[in-house]
Amino acid sequence: MNEADCPSWAEPMTTGLARVDATLRLQWINPALAECLAIGLRSAAGQPLARWLDDAALAQARRALAEQRPLQWREMLLADLAGRELRADIALQPFADGLLLEVHVLAAPMPLASPLSATLRGFAHEVKNPLAGLRGAAQLLQRRVDSDDLRALAGLIIDEADRLGTLANRLLHHDGAPQLGPVNIHQLLERLTDLLQADPSSPQLRHDYDPSVPDLQGDADRLQQVLLNLVRNAAEAGAQTLTLRTRVEHGVRVSERMLRMALRVDVIDDGSGVPVALRDSLFEPLVSGRADGTGLGLALSREIAHEHGGELRCSSRPGHTVFSLHLPLERTHD
Structure with a gap:
């Protein structure tokens, strides 16, 4: 294998990896790190680590190499070849006659409101x-x-x-904006059905689709995640039957906006329902009705709904819980 070739075990890793030789030059990097640093896999070979690290960090790296000990930096500032500044957690591990470099790029600080x-x-x-x-x-x-x-x-x-x-x-990477494109909501629901039917213990599924629902502008991956979170919650609440329903509504108020036309997707289950004590805080992060729950699924789902200019609502009683996702079918002004 050419020294510039990334080994097969490192190629699929989502962590940025590189091998650094005894002179602190890159021998190879994996695709994840190449993307982060905006550099080609081949052109990275031979690049000095000094291209990204300051003198103090280089001195620490040399000591780590000489003493064959691991080294870590937290929230270090880097600049890629396009001049974009990155923050990353970086680790150096002794590896053969050099070092294995791990780079975990961090997101930019988020506003306190998020x-x-x-x-x-x-x-x-x-x-x-x-x-x-x-x-x-x-x-x-x-x-x-x-x-x-x-x-x-x-x-x-x-x-x-x-x-x-x-x-x-x-x-x-704090790519906060949804990647909008035409989305057929029924295709997402059918894919969701395929996922559920792969699990023999999943609830019985019923479909109640409005065939007149047009495509909407949305991020298909994020909307798929919302729907998946909702049906998983239903299954974990002991639902035996799950109904997926779509409707077009007119004159729907979402927060302070009035949507002239909106899509409503209902996920209806016959499970135990939302505990009364949780109903006011159901969509808050880290709130869960299960001992092993993370409390992230519904909070993330509502955040995604808001990103799309929509809303996620819930009504619940034992034996009948409805999560309703409202999404605009045309952009309107306040």
Whole structure:
């Protein structure tokens, strides 16, 4: 293998990785780090670490190399080749006759009004590597199984891992704006159905679609995440039957705005319902009715609804809970 070639084990990693030789020059970097630093995989070989680190940090790196000990920096400022300034957690580990460099790029500080996003960035950081492992295992299964059905299920796992990886990257890089495009809500709901039916313990599904619903402008990945969060909550509340319903509504008030035309997606379940004590704080971060719950799913879902100019609401009693996602079908002014 050419020294500039990234080893196969490092290529799928979502953490930025590089090998640094004894002269503190890059020998190879993986695609994740190349993207972060805006540099080509080949052109990175031979670049001095001094291109990104100051003299004090270089001196520490030389000592770490000489003493063969790990070194970590928190929230270090870097500049990529395009001149964009980045903040990153950086680790150096002894590796053969050099060092293994790990770079975790951090998001820009968020406004104090958005504490949820800071929580989610930490969560996204933690799930990226397990997602890469999950994807790799699914790829191996897809190649080794003989059944078309099993290969399709493995492909579903790969697609979901990729989607979650994209969401994690957006949170980590603070790409706050949704990536808007035409979205067919029924296609998202049918994909959701495929995911649920892959689990034999999932509730019985019913569909009540309005065929006249037009496409909306939205971020398909983020909206898919909202719907997935809602049906998972229903399943965890002991629902036996789950109904997915779509309707077009006119004259819907969302916060201080009046939407002339809106899409309403209802997720209706017959589970135990939302506990009375949680109803006022249901969409707040870190609020959960389950001992093993993270309290992030509904908070994230409402934040995504707000990003799209919409709203997420809930009405609940034992045996009948409705989460309603309202989304604008045309942009209106206040």
